[in-house]
Amino acid sequence: MRFFSDNAAPACPEVLAALSAANQLDTAYDGDRWSQSLDSRLSELFETEVRALWVPTGTAANCLALAALCQPHGGIVCHREAHIQNDECGAPEFYTHGAKLMLAEGPGAKLTPDAIEAVVGRIRDDVHQVQPHAISITNATEYGLVYAPQEVAAIGALAKERGLGFHMDGARFANAVVHSGASPADLTWRAGVDALSFGFVKNGGMSAEALVFFKPELADASEYHRKRAGHLLSKGRYLAAQILAMLDGDVWLRNARAANETAAMLADAAGERLVYPVEANEVFLKASAEEAAHLRGLGFDFYDWAPGEVRLVVSWDQDADAVRPLADAIRAL
Template sequence: MRFFSDNAAPACPAVMDALVAANRLDTAYDGDAWSQRMDAAFSDLFETQVTAIWVGTGTAANCLALAALCPPTGGILAHRYSHIEMDEAGAPGFYTHGAKIMLLDGDGAKIAPDAIDAAVGLVRKDVHQVQPAALSVTNATEYGLAYTPAEMAALGERAKAHDLGFHVDGARFANAVVSTGASPAELTWKAGVDALSFGFIKNGGMNAEALILFDKIHADNIRRMKKRAGHLSSKGRFAAAQILAMLENDVWLDNARAANAAATTLAEACGKERLVYPVEANELFVKMTADEAAAIRATGFDFYDWAPGEVRLVTSWDQDMDAVDKLAEAIRSL
């Protein structure tokens, strides 16, 4: 019974149906009917005109956005536990041709506005030090916490004050939207965000993510970088089709609600004494001894060890609620 990663979940039925429907002759690369519909579909969702570009991975979405927002000589402010720092094998530096990630701290992998001020304040305005050029935050964070619209707006205000491009890694953006009850617009451009990596794969997609640009000035350059980096798939309609299928009828929200609800059930079983952080999306970080973790694994559950004395549980859009209930009972019995 799987609780180790939402990356391992199957593609949802709407995506599989869309892939079959797209399996016909059409224009190659991103000239097809599905790709051409993406700007309008996402503009409706975000209540403003946007540019929407499909890519194959979240790493590609993050790095293409950051390469547009930060020059090779610049710095990217990000949490020390961010995905771009911990899990992308130096890809941001590769795509930006040398930009430096400037690490910030914050509980639950959240960045506070004063941390931005402090980091920028440490940098001399001369040629001898890397100058901050972009801010990247993750919503929901790597520890499953969701930024509210007010928190995002405060970050956007500091980014603007320091002339920083503002990027959001939204690998679990759908889970954050559901958790906060906010609109996609409130969590992005209304808060000053320039670019969003909109995650679909963790939420029931197969192999497509969306890069959403709220500032058109970067669109043409990103398209060229996407080709140069090897991410312009010749049959791009299959990427666009699955993304559009998840937008239609709010499948992306339904999937996130299901994953979040499963996480909430487990959170109730854990109680405050076991939870390392509040559960605001579909990840739980649970205090558990090695013996306790082994006992639960022995009953058929699969999850990752995390920090010493902690495990991580991740729920997915397709989570079997019978398995969730059984895991909840196993945790209560510890």
């Protein structure tokens, strides 16, 4: 049984059905009826006027957002362990034409105003130093921690005070919404977020993420940038259709809730072994090499994360029956 990554999971049935339903002649690029309805559908969800672009990857969503918020000579404050810093092969630098990521600290890859100030405050205000233009946080974080609306808002206030753009990498935004119980609006623009990478792929999608601009005018240049980056698919309706299918009937929340719940089963089993509280669908576990080998011997696959630490990720499609054997095995360690 694999607990490597939610990227390894299949797409959910609603997504496949939507692809079939969209498999008809329509206008190319984003002129089709599905793409054309994204703005209004997401404006409704977020209770404000937004503009949204589909893209095939979270990296594209993140980096188009960052390029919209940061000039080439600026900097983006993010956590030292942020996905944009560690796992995108320099894509932010490519899209922003060389902006600098400014690395802040915090347990569980979570930022606070103080952590950001510790980075920003020591930058001299002169042309010799890269000046900060934006902040990027990940919600849920790379370690599965969830920012509550007030935590986001505290950072949003700092961003506003300092005139910085504010981006949220929401590769696991659905898990964060479910855990926090907050509305999508409260977790984003009402807390000062300017642009959200709204992830679907890790949550049962196939190949579509939404880049949501809460300042709609930011989308103007971003639409050109998306094209210029090769991310305007000629049959874009198949991306829009995936997103719409997951919004319909709150499939996105259903999938995330499922994953959060099974992760909670593992957390419960893990007890003192937990490295971080489990708030989304990732479980970081203290386990010796022998214990990890033992679990693998039982047929469970996962990544070693650090010495004495392993990472388990559950996906939308792994139900309680599928996860219980692992929970039992952890408890029995």
